[in-house]
Amino acid sequence: MIVLGIETSCDETSVALVEDNTVIANLVYSQIQIHKKFGGVVPEIAAREHLKKLPILFSELINQTNINIEKIDGIAVTKGPGLIGALLVGVSFAKGLALRYKKPLVGINHIIGHVYANYIAYPELKPPYIVLMVSGGHTLILKVEENNSVTILGRSVDDAVGEAFDKIARLLGLGYPGGPEIDKISKNGNPNAFNFPKPKMYDPDYNFSFSGLKTAVLYEIKRLIKNGYNENNLPIADLAASAQEVMIDVLLHKVTKAARDNNLKNIVLAGGVAANSRLREKIRALSEEFNFYIPPLEYCSDNAAMIARAGLERIKSGENDGLNFEPVPNFFEMMST
Structure with missing residues (x-):
């Protein structure tokens, strides 16, 4: 099963194609240099950059992988939490593709996406x-x-x-x-x-x-x-x-x-700070008591591969959110859906 992932929750624009636990391609455009002079992410600028870069990245993804978009099994897009303007760009783009190619579409919780980054590196990982x-x-x-x-x-x-x-x-x-x-x-x-x-x-x-x-x-x-x-x-x-x-x-x-x-013995790390070298070093001292799962560095920060991997589970189960769902920027509202 091949799923297209789209991530635009904050200041990374990303698209990816994932087949089961294998990442076919994961393209990420970071806006760090743009926001650096402000000392933080400016939401309006972030949304504009997503709007500009997302179609370009998508075309590059298709050209690099030479995959016919009509052959994919579904589309997964970050639904929230995140910046509302940034989320709207990704969700709108994903809806357009789902409508054009008649593909199932699922909106993914960004937090859960980070968790699923571990499944790419550790296919054997299972809850609890x-x-x-x-x-x-x-x-x-x-x-x-x-x-x-x-x-x-x-x-x-x-x-x-x-x-x-x-x-x-x-x-x-x-x-x-x-x-x-x-x-x-x-x-x-x-x-x-x-x-x-x-x-x-x-x-x-x-x-x-x-x-x-x-x-x-x-x-x-x-x-x-x-x-x-x-x-x-x-x-x-x-x-x-x-x-x-x-x-x-x-x-x-x-x-x-x-x-x-x-x-429980299994502890999963997720999110950008999971890339911290001192955190990874100190975890080693605890490895006799716990099994730590840490995503590869390229999947710690925001990326579409983790969104596609999380979406793959839902699409495989026959789920389809259709075209009527909206982005949910609020964390607690998103976690309750």
Whole structure:
């Protein structure tokens, strides 16, 4: 079964063709360079870029793969959550193709798409398992049951971890997006140089809070400057490494607690922050107790291959959302559908 995937939830435009667990092609156009000067994604600009690039990427996909679009089995498109203007571009394009070629169309939950990125690398993966979803927009702990039903066990009550990376990177004078910048510079820093707080780490629930960490970094910078440092000689690598260590320690403590409490050994990582090298390194120390599933780097950030792979399951089951569904930008509304 071959499924076309379309992803336009934020600032990556992507199209892909997936056959069962094999990615035939996955094309991604990133808008990072466009939004970098603003220090974050500008929704209107993102939507315009999707509108401009999506038809071009689709034509390139067909030319590269030489696949007759009439021969595919269905189309999967990100329905939400995400930026409403960006989502509308992808959903409208997918509806046009479904109408033109008379193909079944399914709207995919972007969060679930990230989970299914793991099925591309690990076809043997089967529920039940715990998911640690870590991205710029979401930090979640999910439980996926044997019937594929999903329960939210924990979430960030303020900033998502990727958002915290961005804000801390801005405080340190690093570039956008903050996650890769902090990951890179932290390799030269001491993760124990600063004793930053670990918010909610030992609370009985599975929720997260990262906004206070950003404030702690800000106060530490002010303290250093008061004690003789200036903005040009701050120990940036140590500050970055120490903040990163706190975030990773909290993430791993919470997700392993959730796995233990639910008597599960399998933990699935999903989302852009799953690409963090320190997170991957610290997971190795837990590999005797848990089985970690981590998507390949190219499937951590937003991409259409994961959307196609998630859609393949629904299309294989005979599902078809038709042409009447609308994008759902809100996370909680999307998770309830």
